[in-house]
Amino acid sequence: MHDTVSNVIRFQSLTERVGRVNLRNKTFLIPQMNRIGSHLLAATFRGFGIRALVMETFKGLDLGKEYTSGKECFPCQVTTGDILYHMKREKERLGDAFRPDDYVYFMPEADGPCRFGMYNKYQRIVLDSFPDLGALRIGSLTTKDGYALDGLIERHRVRDLRKSAYFSVLVGDVLDRLLWRVRPYERRPGVTDTFIDKAMQRMEGAFERHAAKKDFDAILEMLGEIIEEGRSLIDQAVPPKPLIGVVGEIYLRTHVEANQDLIRLLEKYGGEVVNASLAEWMNYTSYDRMREARKDFVTALKQLRIAPLKEACRRMLSYGGDLFYQEHRQRQVYRFARGRIDLLEDHRVSHLDKLLCRTNLFSFDVGTEACLSIPGIVEYAKNGFNGVVNVYPFTCMPSTITSAVIKPVINRYRIPYLDTPYDSSSQPGREATIRTFMYQAHQHFHRNGRLRKESHFAP
Numbered sequence: 001m002h003d004t005v006s007n008v009i010r011f012q013s014l015t016e017r018v019g020r021v022n023l024r025n026k027t028f029l030i031p032q033m034n035r036i037g038s039h040l041l042a043a044t045f046r047g048f049g050i051r052a053l054v055m056e057t058f059k060g061l062d063l064g065k066e067y068t069s070g071k072e073c074f075p076c077q078v079t080t081g082d083i084l085y086h087m088k089r090e091k092e093r094l095g096d097a098f099r100p101d102d103y104v105y106f107m108p109e110a111d112g113p114c115r116f117g118m119y120n121k122y123q124r125i126v127l128d129s130f131p132d133l134g135a136l137r138i139g140s141l142t143t144k145d146g147y148a149l150d151g152l153i154e155r156h157r158v159r160d161l162r163k164s165a166y167f168s169v170l171v172g173d174v175l176d177r178l179l180w181r182v183r184p185y186e187r188r189p190g191v192t193d194t195f196i197d198k199a200m201q202r203m204e205g206a207f208e209r210h211a212a213k214k215d216f217d218a219i220l221e222m223l224g225e226i227i228e229e230g231r232s233l234i235d236q237a238v239p240p241k242p243l244i245g246v247v248g249e250i251y252l253r254t255h256v257e258a259n260q261d262l263i264r265l266l267e268k269y270g271g272e273v274v275n276a277s278l279a280e281w282m283n284y285t286s287y288d289r290m291r292e293a294r295k296d297f298v299t300a301l302k303q304l305r306i307a308p309l310k311e312a313c314r315r316m317l318s319y320g321g322d323l324f325y326q327e328h329r330q331r332q333v334y335r336f337a338r339g340r341i342d343l344l345e346d347h348r349v350s351h352l353d354k355l356l357c358r359t360n361l362f363s364f365d366v367g368t369e370a371c372l373s374i375p376g377i378v379e380y381a382k383n384g385f386n387g388v389v390n391v392y393p394f395t396c397m398p399s400t401i402t403s404a405v406i407k408p409v410i411n412r413y414r415i416p417y418l419d420t421p422y423d424s425s426s427q428p429g430r431e432a433t434i435r436t437f438m439y440q441a442h443q444h445f446h447r448n449g450r451l452r453k454e455s456h457f458a459p
Contacts, residue, residue: 018124020151021139023050026104028139029086031079032057034254036200037172037278043204044168047211048153048161058257060085061424067126073115073393074423075251078258079107080123087133101135108141114368114398164211166282166326170333171203171223173277177343178230180263184272185238192233199226216329220336227340242438242445245380246275247373248391249399252422254278259391259422265431266389269438274385276376280346283326284372287349290319291364323349347379355379361405368398370405377406381413384450387441388415394423416440 028050032038038054045052057078064081083105091098105127107120120138127133141149149162175196183192202222210218244266252259253275263273293315300308327348334345352375356362362374377388388410392399403419410417418437420430 017134017136018120018138018140020141021104021137023052023104023139023152026051026137027102028052029083029103029105030054031082031106032255033251034172034176034278035256036175036196036203037169037254039200039204040168040172040207041165043207044161044164044211047164047208048157049212050153055082055086057082057255060088063088065424067129068122072122073249073396074258075249075255075393076115076119076122077424078251078255079119080126083123083127087136091132098132099135100133101137104137104139106139111142111367160212160214163325163329164207164214166279167216167219167329167333168207168211169278169282170330171207171219173279173346174223174333174337174343175199175203175226176277177274178227178337178341180267180273180275181341181343182230182233184241184267185234187233187235192230195230195233199230202226220333223333224336224340227337231341240450241270241272242386242441243384243450244271244273244387244389244438244441245377245385246273246389246391247376247380247402248276248389248420249369249393249396250276250278250281252393252396253391259420260426260430262389262391262420262434265434266438269435270442271387271438274344276372277346279326279330280349280372281369283323283330283346283349286319286323286326287353288364288367288371290316290323291353293319347376352376352379359409361409362401368401370398370402373399373402374405377402377410377417378413381410381415384448385415386445386448386450387417387437389418389420389437391420391422394421396421414444416444 023045028042028045030038030042030045030052032054042052042054058081060081060083061078062081063084064077064079067080067084068077070077087100087103090103105123107123109117109120111117120140124138127136127138139152149158149165152158153161178199179192179196182195186192203219203226206219206222210216246253246263253262256263263275266273293312297309297312297316300312330346334343337343338345349372352372353364355375355378356364356371359378361378362370364371373390377390380388390399390402390406392402399419399421407417416437418433420434
């Protein structure tokens with residue numbers, strides 16, 4: 001008993017076995033969040049010679065509950081269960097050949113007032129409570145440096161990996177939006193899901209072959225073929241449906257099992273859905289780091305402190321360059337996709353920041369996903385959506401703030417709004433609530449129609 005307790009509270013492991021880990025000759029375990037995005041990211045790493053795989057998800061939820069108290073937000077329970085379940089299966093598969101130090105578990109973090117920043121610390125303590133899992137390293141990236149990839153592979157390949165990884169995020173977003181664009185209008189039930197599964201596998205192969213060479217044109221060529229095939233599945237006789245925007249905590253709104261397949265349920269009751277993208281969060285982290293550097297630059301300039309001034313200038317150029325590249329690639333990919341099918345683009349993060357400054361609803365100084373969700377909801381309302389859903393873990397502070405701030409505002413736009421918090425329970429009135437929300441969205445649609453601008457990528 002004494003040995004077990006000492007293992008659990010050995011806090012040195014939080015720094016010794018959590019952080020940047022060289023992935024060469026390791027198996028890189030990626031938790032599934034957004035299904036397509038996670039698999040394309042793993043394929044990108046494989047293209048760079050890293051043994052990366054996406055773990056099965058939600059099958060270990062009981063393990064996740066067993067080793068959490070219930071006070072953690074829901075994604076912590078899910079991901080804790082995923083890694084424990086995967087390692088249990090690996091031990092059963094390999095027997096005496098099992099070596100925990102052959103694996104690196106990927107769990108990034110974010111700074112600011114969000115429990116996500118503590119996931120990998122807590123999960124380190126949980127893993128240390130198992131005598132045979134103490135050597136399993138947790139590889140972590142952080143928003144503090146814009147999710148820089150230094151230390152994961154050879155230094156001269158880091159920038160190429162970052163560019164390719166971001167490109168995989170963009171393509172994953174487009175495939176998701178293709179799914180949501182086609183499925184409500186599909187010719188035969190189920191054909192779109194089958195098509196997207198095969199499309200994801202094809203794109204995995206493309207990233208494995210072309211990502212390390214940054215041959216993005218070859219990847220786009222395959223994406224174009226997939227989009228054309230997807231467009232052919234649409235039944236043109238089906239009239240347009242109410243357009244529903246989804247915002248919220250990034251894990252819950254993209255993890256199908258954790259949100260109990262919310263998008264499919266909204267579609268069941270007659271909606272077409274657009275979920276906030278993964279790339280939006282990536283752009284936000286680069287933008288916010290650039291914004292902080294700019295503030296430090298102004299402060300150092302006022303104080304005439306040369307060394308801090310140079311450092312702030314260096315950071316401004318670094319993060320500004322990252323953001324410029326990301327937004328350039330994003331425009332390129334969406335322009336390519338929209339030349340073949342009418343997908344909606346993302347809002348530009350700087351535009352969302354200006355909207356908050358103009359309306360004084362919130363501030364990027366506070367941080368968290370509320371910075372994106374609050375102005376994102378306003379933009380959905382202004383751009384002719386027929387309803388908005390805020391998806392988040394039960395007790396999530398940023399999303400609770402979003403709900404509190406936005407409800408009085410959204411009433412002015414006279415657009416249906418719904419909060420959908422989730423934990424591991426099944427809420428008996430959930431479907432009735434969503435059905436009621438969709439009835440309101442249909443009424444809004446019949447009164448106002450829906451506006452689909454040529455571009456939702458704000459200037």
